[in-house]
Amino acid sequence: MAGAISSVARNRVAADSTLIVEDITASAARHHAYAGHETVLLGRDDERGLTAIIAIHSTRLGPAIGGTRIWAHPHFDDALADVLRLSEGMTHKAAVAGLPHGGGKAVIIANPKRQKTTELFDAYAEMLGLVAERYFTAEDVGLTLADADYLKARTPNVLGTTRGGSKNPSPVTAFGVFLGIKSSVRHRLGKESVDGLTVAVQGLGAVGVEVARLLVDEGARLIVSDIDPERVDRAVKAWGARLAEPDDILAMEADVLAPCALGGGLNAQSIPMVRAQIVAGAANNQLATVADAERLAEAGILYAPDYVINAGGLLNVAGELASGGYDRDRVFSSVRAIPETLATIFRRAEEERTSTEAIARVITRERLSMADGTGRPG
Helix, strand or coil, X not given: CCCCXXXXXXXXXXXXXXXXXXXXXXXXXXXXXXXXXXXXXXXXXXXXXXXXXXXXXXXXXXXXXXXEEEECXXXXXXXXXXXXXXXXXXXXXXXXXXXXXXXXXXXXXXXXXXXXXXXHHHHHHHHHHCCCCCEEECCECCECHHHHHHHHCCCCCECCCCCCCCCCCHHHHHHHHHHHHHHHHXXXXXXXXXCCXXXXXXXXXXXXXXXXXXXXXXXXXXXXXXXXXXXXXXXXXXXXXXXXXXXXXXXXXXXXXXXXXXXXXXXXXXXHHCCCCEECCCCCCCECCCHHHHHHHHCCCEECCHHHHCCHHHHHHHHHHCXXXXXXXXXXXXXXXXXXXXXXXXXXXXXXXXXXXXXXXXXXXXXXXXXXXXXXXX
């Protein structure tokens, strides 16, 4: 199905539209982060201020799901790497969670504080409409619930809205991450609670701040950082959290490091600085490379694979597409299964003497292989 998009014009989408969409799958295949994507589209609309990439990694298990991120990447190659890695991660996330969906992601290259306009979203809705059968999107960094509502009114393939949808998925993601942190603590530290433990929370966005609140409510002590000083100030005043600079948070002495900001922070340079026994947080693509999972394991640090622990938001929006429609109780039942999934991964990693990331990827391949009946890893 690579490159197969119904009714996508090679140039202008329609005679009366200023949006131009190009299938760049072939050129993206040369990128180091490509990982066998089915389709990669580039949309440009100079008149309405849109530059966007939609990457569909896999639909082998079903229509792809993945949020739309709005971020002012300084270079196009940075945006392409971001969307390719994120879309692949969504395939892993859906597969490990047992969902009948594949992975996709979109990035709009813009400053979310200054460049979001109704014209930009009108153009993006046109682009989304071209993949309505294969890709469903939802909120992500820079795209708010109100933005998702606006898009939903213009194209059907938007989830997590107030327009008959499951609403903001962030609290559900945070709840799953909180449960996943507790599962990690149970496995590594033998404790049933985070009470009295120190958790370094990197990033206090919609998910990170809710994770922090849940941790504090159970008695954890917090160290926090964020690029927005106001968010940090609120956490310090409300919870007595200790402040760490964004560049220093990874090296803080803590029981748990919870990355809840943008990805790529755990790499060959930063991992030797990590002083926590556990890394478990909400951020996508926490590892700069797969090899970094081995580095964490060699350092004796328990890593909760990001696409396992942060699957709550996906489970929430995917519930809208389930037979019978959205059922909140059914969704939360699935979210409450995240700790046992992690526990299984932790045990297998120890038994097979490999990293937790390697085991999570094996589970993905096992489930993808069943989709096409080959009995072989996909």
